[in-house]
Amino acid sequence: MTEQERYETIDMPFYEKEIRPLLPPEVLDFHTHVWKTEHWKENPWKEQEPGAKYMKTTQEYPMEQLLADGRRILPGVTYKAVCFGNPTPAADIQLGNAYITECGKQPELYPLMLAGKGLSTAEEIEGVLDAGRIYGYKVFLNWFGNNYGAVTIDDMLSPTEMRIADERRLIVLLHVPRSERLADPVIQQGVRNLSQTYPQAQIVLAHCGRCYLPDEMQRAVKAIKDLDNVYLDSSMVMEPLSIEILLNEIDSSRLLFATDFPVPAMRGRRVYVMDHWVDLVLDGYEPSDFRVMSDNMRASFMVYEIILAIRRAAERVGLSQKQLEAIFYENGKKVIETVKNR
Numbered sequence: 001m002t003e004q005e006r007y008e009t010i011d012m013p014f015y016e017k018e019i020r021p022l023l024p025p026e027v028l029d030f031h032t033h034v035w036k037t038e039h040w041k042e043n044p045w046k047e048q049e050p051g052a053k054y055m056k057t058t059q060e061y062p063m064e065q066l067l068a069d070g071r072r073i074l075p076g077v078t079y080k081a082v083c084f085g086n087p088t089p090a091a092d093i094q095l096g097n098a099y100i101t102e103c104g105k106q107p108e109l110y111p112l113m114l115a116g117k118g119l120s121t122a123e124e125i126e127g128v129l130d131a132g133r134i135y136g137y138k139v140f141l142n143w144f145g146n147n148y149g150a151v152t153i154d155d156m157l158s159p160t161e162m163r164i165a166d167e168r169r170l171i172v173l174l175h176v177p178r179s180e181r182l183a184d185p186v187i188q189q190g191v192r193n194l195s196q197t198y199p200q201a202q203i204v205l206a207h208c209g210r211c212y213l214p215d216e217m218q219r220a221v222k223a224i225k226d227l228d229n230v231y232l233d234s235s236m237v238m239e240p241l242s243i244e245i246l247l248n249e250i251d252s253s254r255l256l257f258a259t260d261f262p263v264p265a266m267r268g269r270r271v272y273v274m275d276h277w278v279d280l281v282l283d284g285y286e287p288s289d290f291r292v293m294s295d296n297m298r299a300s301f302m303v304y305e306i307i308l309a310i311r312r313a314a315e316r317v318g319l320s321q322k323q324l325e326a327i328f329y330e331n332g333k334k335v336i337e338t339v340k341n342r
């Protein structure tokens with residue numbers, strides 16, 4: 001079967017029946033990556049760096065490809081996205097931030113610059129923020145792959161970045177470190193400190209605090225319950241029970257639909273086995289850690305599994321249709337409109 005045949009005979013009938021009816025006319029994807037080949041300081045997949053095989057996707061993923069994927073996978077709605085570069089030591093931060101400034105010229109894109117402790121001076125950060133239509137930071141990950149070690153939030157963000165974020169009400173999109181993620185008490189305290197010290201900053205925890213598993217969400221959610229300036233993006237979270245546990249504790253207005261493109265343009269589903277997630281995908285993708293490939297199943301774009309997990313959780317906790325639709329657009333739009341950098 002060709003790619004186009006698969007799209008027409010498997011993906012689109014499923015999309016029209018199960019996914020499209022859930023979506024508002026505009027969809028805002030709060031977590032996507034864009035980069036060009038020349039932004040790599042070293043090819044992270046050719047070098048034998050630790051973590052090099054953590055998550056293989058593609059050599060480059062320019063903004064045109066992101067928008068094309070959004071429109072192809074979610075046709076019939078207007079696709080908009082918060083986007084940023086690759087926040088890893090293998091990427092050139094200056095080149096990535098220059099490209100992000102270019103992305104700001106596209107009205108359907110809301111770029112975040114890469115920032116993090118020790119990476120830039122306050123003047124340098126303000127220079128990038130003042131030069132373009134930039135809505136905040138994607139926090140730099142100062143490690144390779146899943147080598148989180150003993151990293152804390154204090155190691156990732158300093159008062160230099162956070163003071164500016166507080167003044168301008170910036171989005172601070174944070175991928176929390178350590179193997180226990182937001183279930184780790186040290187990480188929970190770090191998030192609480194950020195939220196309370198910088199109450200005007202809008203902190204978004206990527207991948208729902210990386211709580212892909214219900215047990216992790218169960219241990220994590222109480223720590224952020226009372227923090228109104230902490231939001232959660234749904235990127236790569238496909239487990240309905242994780243989202244149900246979250247929505248039982250916090251208002252649904254703090255949940256923001258997100259994909260993590262290009263990753264969930266793969267066909268398959270993120271599942272969990274024992275105490276870790278695994279990406280179960282169709283054959284033909286690059287071999288990668290935590291990726292199991294097989295053609296012995298039906299599968300469509302992982303984006304749909306994220307949307308279905310939200311719908312299944314919303315049903316269980318009794319969200320209205322309006323509240324459900326807001327997760328896909330209004331909730332994120334309000335966060336963007338609160339930013340004072342424009």
Ligand SMILES: [Zn+2]
Binds near residue numbers: 031033260
């Ligand atoms: Zn990401």
